[in-house]
Amino acid sequence: MDYAGGLRSRRDRSHPECDPGENRSLFFVYAFMTAAILLSIDAPYLAVDMVLGGINVANLLLRFIIFGTVFALGLRIARGFGADDALRLLTGRPGIAFAAAASVAVVVVFLMMDTVGSSAGLIAVYDKDAYNAALVEIYGAAGRLYPAYITLALFPAMVRTVRSSLPGLVRLGAALLALGSVAITLSLLSPVIPESLAYLRFIFSYTAILSLVVGLALIWLSKIAALKSRTVRPRLAE
Numbered sequence: 001m002d003y004a005g006g007l008r009s010r011r012d013r014s015h016p017e018c019d020p021g022e023n024r025s026l027f028f029v030y031a032f033m034t035a036a037i038l039l040s041i042d043a044p045y046l047a048v049d050m051v052l053g054g055i056n057v058a059n060l061l062l063r064f065i066i067f068g069t070v071f072a073l074g075l076r077i078a079r080g081f082g083a084d085d086a087l088r089l090l091t092g093r094p095g096i097a098f099a100a101a102a103s104v105a106v107v108v109v110f111l112m113m114d115t116v117g118s119s120a121g122l123i124a125v126y127d128k129d130a131y132n133a134a135l136v137e138i139y140g141a142a143g144r145l146y147p148a149y150i151t152l153a154l155f156p157a158m159v160r161t162v163r164s165s166l167p168g169l170v171r172l173g174a175a176l177l178a179l180g181s182v183a184i185t186l187s188l189l190s191p192v193i194p195e196s197l198a199y200l201r202f203i204f205s206y207t208a209i210l211s212l213v214v215g216l217a218l219i220w221l222s223k224i225a226a227l228k229s230r231t232v233r234p235r236l237a238e
Helices: 012-014 022-038 042-051 055-078 086-090 093-112 120-126 130-162 170-194 199-237
Strands: none
Touching: 022 055, 042 055, 042 120, 055 086, 055 093, 055 120, 055 130, 055 199, 086 093, 086 130, 093 130, 120 130, 130 170, 170 199
16 A cells, blocks of 8 residues: 555555565564464464463463554555654654563563463453452553554544545545544553443444454555556556
C-alpha cells in the first residue's frame, strides 16, 4: 500500500506502487499473526507452555509477538501513507525507548504474578485470588502500552488522510484506524475502571480490535481496487 496522505501527487496516492521490501514485511506480519493466533488457542498454547516450563511463559511470549506484529504493521502503514513523522516516532529514539519501557513493564508484572499452571488467557491465574486477579488486569494493560503507542504515532497521518481527497475506502479505513487508536488508548484504563462500569472495558477493547481490523481490511481492499483499475484501463484503450 502506498498512499501518501496528501504528501505526494494525486497519481501516486491513488495508484499504489510496490515497495521493494513489501513482500518481506508482509511475510513477517503474517508470521507474527499466525504465531499469535496459535498461542491464543488452548491446545497449541498448553503444548508450547509445557515445553517452556508450565508457568505461562507462552503468554509472555505472546505479548512480545503482538508487539512485533503491531510494529511491523505500523511500519507498513506509515510508509504506505508517507507519514515520515510516524516513522520517526516508530523507529527513532522515542520508539525504541517506549518499546523497552513497555517490555520491562510487561516482564515485571508477569514476574509478580503466581503463574504456575498453564492457562490460556491466564484465566486460572486470575481465579487464584484478588491479588493475582488485579495483577492480570495490570498485565493486560501493560501489554497494550506499546500497541497504543504505535497507533497514536499513526493518528496524525490517519487524520490527514481522512481530510484528504483520497478514495473513500482509504479515508474510511483511516477513520477506523484513528478510532481504534483512541479506543486502545482508553483500554489502558481497564485496571482502574470500577466494577459498576466494567462494561466499558469490553467496549474499549472490542472497539479497538474491530476498528483496527476493519480499517486495515478497507485499506487493503482499496489497494486491490486501485490495482484492478490500472489493469482494466489499458485494456479498454485497446
